[in-house]
Amino acid sequence: MSTYLGIPTRRHHDHPESPLRGSQTFPDAARTAVANPQLRRNLANATATIRAKRSMVVGELPDWEALRDSGSAIKSDVMARLPELLLQLEANVIARGGIVHWAADAAEANRIVTELIKATGADEVVKVKSMATQEIGLNEYLEEQGIAAFETDLAELIVQLGHDKPSHILVPAIHRNRSEVREIFLREMPDVPADLTDEPRVLAMAARAHLRRKFLTARVAVSGANFAIADTGTLVVVESEGNGRMCLTLPQTLITVMGIEKLLPTFADLEVFLQLLPRSSTGERMNPYTSLWTGVTPGDGPQEFHLVLLDNGRTNALADEMGRAALHCIRCSACLNVCPVYERAGGHAYGSVYPGPIGAILTPQLTGMDGHDDVNSTLPYASTLCGACFDACPVKIDIPTMLVELRGRAVDNDRGAPRPDGWAAAMKTMSWVMSDGKRFAAAEHGLKLGRLLAWRRGRITRLPFPLSAWTSSRDLPQPPEQTFRNWWKKNRGAGESE
Amino acid sequence: MTRETMLATIRAATRDAVAIPNPQAYETHGEHAPGSEAVIDLLIDRLIDYKALVRRVPAADLVHEVSQALSPVQSVVIADGLPAELAAACAEGGRRVAVDGSPTVLTADDLDKIDAVVSGARVAIALTGTIILDGGADQGRRALSLVPDRHLVILHAAQIVETVPEGLALLNPTAPLTMISGPSATSDIELQRVEGVHGPRTLEVIIVDQI
Numbered sequence: 001m002s003t004y005l006g007i008p009t010r011r012h013h014d015h016p017e018s019p020l021r022g023s024q025t026f027p028d029a030a031r032t033a034v035a036n037p038q039l040r041r042n043l044a045n046a047t048a049t050i051r052a053k054r055s056m057v058v059g060e061l062p063d064w065e066a067l068r069d070s071g072s073a074i075k076s077d078v079m080a081r082l083p084e085l086l087l088q089l090e091a092n093v094i095a096r097g098g099i100v101h102w103a104a105d106a107a108e109a110n111r112i113v114t115e116l117i118k119a120t121g122a123d124e125v126v127k128v129k130s131m132a133t134q135e136i137g138l139n140e141y142l143e144e145q146g147i148a149a150f151e152t153d154l155a156e157l158i159v160q161l162g163h164d165k166p167s168h169i170l171v172p173a174i175h176r177n178r179s180e181v182r183e184i185f186l187r188e189m190p191d192v193p194a195d196l197t198d199e200p201r202v203l204a205m206a207a208r209a210h211l212r213r214k215f216l217t218a219r220v221a222v223s224g225a226n227f228a229i230a231d232t233g234t235l236v237v238v239e240s241e242g243n244g245r246m247c248l249t250l251p252q253t254l255i256t257v258m259g260i261e262k263l264l265p266t267f268a269d270l271e272v273f274l275q276l277l278p279r280s281s282t283g284e285r286m287n288p289y290t291s292l293w294t295g296v297t298p299g300d301g302p303q304e305f306h307l308v309l310l311d312n313g314r315t316n317a318l319a320d321e322m323g324r325a326a327l328h329c330i331r332c333s334a335c336l337n338v339c340p341v342y343e344r345a346g347g348h349a350y351g352s353v354y355p356g357p358i359g360a361i362l363t364p365q366l367t368g369m370d371g372h373d374d375v376n377s378t379l380p381y382a383s384t385l386c387g388a389c390f391d392a393c394p395v396k397i398d399i400p401t402m403l404v405e406l407r408g409r410a411v412d413n414d415r416g417a418p419r420p421d422g423w424a425a426a427m428k429t430m431s432w433v434m435s436d437g438k439r440f441a442a443a444e445h446g447l448k449l450g451r452l453l454a455w456r457r458g459r460i461t462r463l464p465f466p467l468s469a470w471t472s473s474r475d476l477p478q479p480p481e482q483t484f485r486n487w488w489k490k491n492r493g494a495g496e497s498e
Numbered sequence: 499m500t501r502e503t504m505l506a507t508i509r510a511a512t513r514d515a516v517a518i519p520n521p522q523a524y525e526t527h528g529e530h531a532p533g534s535e536a537v538i539d540l541l542i543d544r545l546i547d548y549k550a551l552v553r554r555v556p557a558a559d560l561v562h563e564v565s566q567a568l569s570p571v572q573s574v575v576i577a578d579g580l581p582a583e584l585a586a587a588c589a590e591g592g593r594r595v596a597v598d599g600s601p602t603v604l605t606a607d608d609l610d611k612i613d614a615v616v617s618g619a620r621v622a623i624a625l626t627g628t629i630i631l632d633g634g635a636d637q638g639r640r641a642l643s644l645v646p647d648r649h650l651v652i653l654h655a656a657q658i659v660e661t662v663p664e665g666l667a668l669l670n671p672t673a674p675l676t677m678i679s680g681p682s683a684t685s686d687i688e689l690q691r692v693e694g695v696h697g698p699r700t701l702e703v704i705i706v707d708q709i
């Protein structure tokens with residue numbers, strides 16, 4: 001294992017693994033991922049496709065920037081009036097026959113959902129793809145409690161059947177290609193035809209057949225929510241396949257788990273977000289299906305509706321301006337698709353259910369960065385700061401600035417550490433050298449050695465320890481023949497006094 | 499208990515939060531009037547783009563066209579508020595027609611055995627190719643337009659608006675709403691779009707001109 005200078009290393013793992021925290025640092029996990037050519041090929045194909053689709057449909061709207069401005073403003077209003085809006089939502093859901101629950105953390109949310117399911121007598125549930133329930137590890141908890149949770153989104157199904165983890169917010173199985181999906185289906189679906197091909201259409205039809213009975217007989221469904229409208233109590237789920245409609249319509253009981261930041265103040269605000277989200281997310285003018293429901297409608301759909309409002313670290317993030325802006329995220333995943341780091345490292349390297357640029361700022365703010373040994377302290381470094389994510393974000397979250405700020409916080413956390421790492425030691429040495437002209441001049445002599453090392457290739461690719469810490473991840477340019485100070489002395493220095 | 503603690507935490511965390519004013523500089527209305535030729539053409543373009551089937555007929559030919567469109571199917575479900583002449587068109591050629599709630603409310607299994615659903619709609623948005631159902635009398639419960647494999651939507655030209663804000667403004671927010679923009683689809687395998695997954699695999703739209 002080598003050290004990447006500039007990226008803190010983490011040797012201990014005192015923090016238990018969770019859906020928001022992996023077991024490896026980002027650099028370690030990324031190193032494994034980039035060495036997998038199949039993964040890189042799958043990701044490059046998929047992200048290139050979605051980038052092209054997105055830029056085409058975004059380009060069609062002349063008022064795109066105005067929509068982004070309004071999206072950002074509406075979300076800032078939500079954060080500023082969150083307590084009031086949550087109470088308004090709660091009152092409206094209750095008035096329409098729904099029941100509202102409040103969950104401070106993952107454990108509480110899991111307990112509430114489990115009790116609600118057990119009260120119906122059901123021992124299985126169908127699920128609509130939901131980041132909130134992934135974040136709290138609901139499926140795993142339900143399994144321990146003897147309740148089977150069936151993911152019904154195709155990509156979630158591929159992940160669940162493959163005993164795998166999601167690697168993308170929108171397309172959790174983006175790391176799998178068609179032949180891998182075929183193998184998973186053949187292995188895990190008892191009813192699948194033996195002559196299954198790897199044609200995406202054939203695979204999708206196999207999923208349809210596999211889930212059909214489940215939908216028609218399910219008594220309880222669990223969903224997330226894309227939006228909740230405070231002034232009407234309306235919940236919104238945006239999807240493509242119809243699995244969402246099946247879960248939201250056919251069962252008797254519906255349980256929706258939603259982060260407290262998913263609110264919109266008024267129904268009219270949807271006119272902004274229903275334009276921003278599909279174009280940013282799947283690169284469509286509109287996603288095939290959007291379902292909206294308010295409490296319970298007698299004679300239509302679930303007759304029992306529970307809404308679970310989830311904090312789980314959101315109030316950590318809410319406590320400052322930067323964290324509030326990070327919570328504007330509508331989970332479109334546009335920032336993942338344009339990120340050069342995500343495209344190469346893939347989603348698993350981030351260790352959190354929220355990968356990519358938004359994950360790199362959101363995850364550490366939800367969990368906190370618990371000092372030097374917390375792997376989540378490495379997430380703000382999972383970026384080149386190129387800024388593509390900021391440009392793509394439909395609600396204008398300034399991800400690059402937040403990454404820099406979080407890096408600062410990670411470094412501040414490490415100040416006064418009993419055992420300074422290589423980076424801190426190097427910085428201390430540099431500070432000593434550069435604070436004195438004579439010491440600096442002496443150091444410059446060392447650069448001549450550098451010219452020899454670079455030799456004909458014009459760059460230094462390998463240095464001995466401890467400087468190998470730098471060159472293991474980057475090349476150094478060949479130092480110039482003379483330093484600026486020497487050049488100045490020779491050309492301009494004559495006759496001038498210091 | 500948790501409710502009060504959570505609210506107190508949220509209040510404390512957002513105490514100094516300030517909202518950015520909303521400039522609302524985006525377009526709320528399109529260039530063309532609802533039901534105008536340009537808006538109808540735009541909707542048709544969007545529907546074809548996502549592989550829905552489209553027919554456009556004068557009002558006088560609607561009954562015949564519905565019957566034609568249903569020629570591939572043996573059974574149809576409708577809500578009891580669908581106009582009588584359309585219900586009759588559904589039954590033409592000996593097709594079995596189930597009316598939800600008359601005499602009984604159909605189960606999911608009943609619906610699964612029916613080939614097609616015929617419904618009206620509340621409004622359509624041309625720019626995004628979106629058809630919105632609101633559970634009105636000519637549409638029925640949400641399950642009706644979901645379980646059968648073919649959905650035939652009858653849309654009157656005057657119901658077609660150009661933009662998303664125009665369409666949403668016409669809705670009753672607390673009605674059970676379903677926005678449909680194409681047959682069900684997935685792009686989950688290599689981001690290659692496949693039309694037709696769990697929802698109706700065929701979406702057919704008949705646009706009815708006033709005269």
